[in-house]
Amino acid sequence: MTTINEIAKLSKVSAAAAYEVLHENAESTVSEETKSRIFQAAETLNYRLTEMQMSSASNNCIHIALAILDAAGGELENPFFIALRKHVEQACLLNNVHIKETIRYENINSTNKMEPLDGIIVIGRLQKNDMEKLKKVSKNIVFVTDWTADSTADIVSIDLAQMTELVISHLKDMGHERIGYIGASNWGQTMKEQLEKANLLSEEHIYLTEPYGTEGYRILKEAASNRKLADAYIIQSSVMSLAAIMALREENVKIPEDVSIVSFYDVPEAHYFAPSLTAIHVSSAEIAKIALKLLQEQVIEHRDTPLKVLVPSTLKMRESTSTKQ
Incomplete structure (x- = not known):
């Protein structure tokens, strides 16, 4: 002890x-x-x-549950997800908020056995009937997600439209006309809309798939061997991006001379990639602070109007992108 x-x-x-x-x-x-x-x-x-x-x-101590609705493998595939969880835990420590329960898919069916708490911060996504299970623990809920969750709850989300428009605009200014995307379908729809808006949509370079590193490797390995590469790829995670870079190297494709790579979700390790990885940066620490503030408003001030906060992003330009030759 x-x-x-x-x-x-x-x-x-x-x-x-x-x-x-x-x-x-x-x-x-x-x-x-x-x-x-x-x-x-x-x-x-x-x-x-x-x-x-x-x-x-303290009489103002809040007791909450932290719901991490993602499989263990999902955390390993997305370092940003891990950083977000840690920042939520740290924000709770700094603000006299006690995490009494951790809810995962493995124990979400046992919420009826958990004692009522002041609130819940949810990181991840809901499946069918999950909301009703969570409400057995508390009616005060804040979602931290990239997905439109229950409209009756507070949501802190990345601004996906702003994020995709930002990176597409930069790549277009650098002379890239064939821009591809590799990642989940829900992000892919926004990506396709923004590419079409910029008159750059090319369906053959859009790959909607599970956001796993193995998929980043497989897709660009096949595209390179079949000589069907885009000028640049926007890839959903740093893990997928690293795997994609490995695949291109094996096919003797130079980065960024032949193909530029941009990753969603900047991570500290991006500096140490070879080449260093251009990435879209969203502050996980800021997201955690906002989520906790919204929950405190619900618990302490009894605010019952649901709010949605979109957190903007910035683009960190590094060695994996360059002007189209």
Whole structure:
């Protein structure tokens, strides 16, 4: 069991300071920077307050469930998904929100056995009847998703239309006329609409598939061997993009001289790809903060009007794209 002294040592503060912060002492004079360091140490050491401590720490403490509605393999395929989950957990630690339950598809049918909580943050997508199962735990729900979830709940989502328009515009300005897409069908429809709007739609270069790395490899391996490559590809994830780059290299296709690659969802590792990966950046930390703020509004202020927040993106230009020769 983790002790206050261990947290104090890791965060390089006194035990008294660590105790004040973790127990939400109203008279604490600890700086915000130091508080953040203490909470991060507590998270690293997997420290959790007991129920008695939690109830006495603050009358405003919120108890929630974190629903991660994606298979384990899905997290491995999308590093952004993992980063988003971690930022939600960290935001909860920093804002006196206690995650009491973790709901996955493996235990979602057991929600009727879970005690009622103040709210739920949902990362991922719903399947049929999932909403009713979640409402057995709490009526206060915030979805973090790229999909239009239940209109009666708050939603924090990437702005997919803005994201696709941004990257297509940049590729067009760089002289690329044959632009392909590899990824899920729900994103693909938006991609096709934006390509058609830019007079660049070429159906033969659109591949709607499961967003797995193996698919990125298979599709571009076949396209290269059949000499049916586009000038540039927009690929749904960094894992798929890396696999696609490997396939092109095996077919002696140069990146970016022959083909440019752009990935949705920027990840820190993108700098270390060879070549470094041009990617669309969306702040997972900002998404987590917004989701938690919306949930607190529902719980504390009793707001009952559902809100939808679209988070814009930016394009991080790196070595995997270049002007069309």
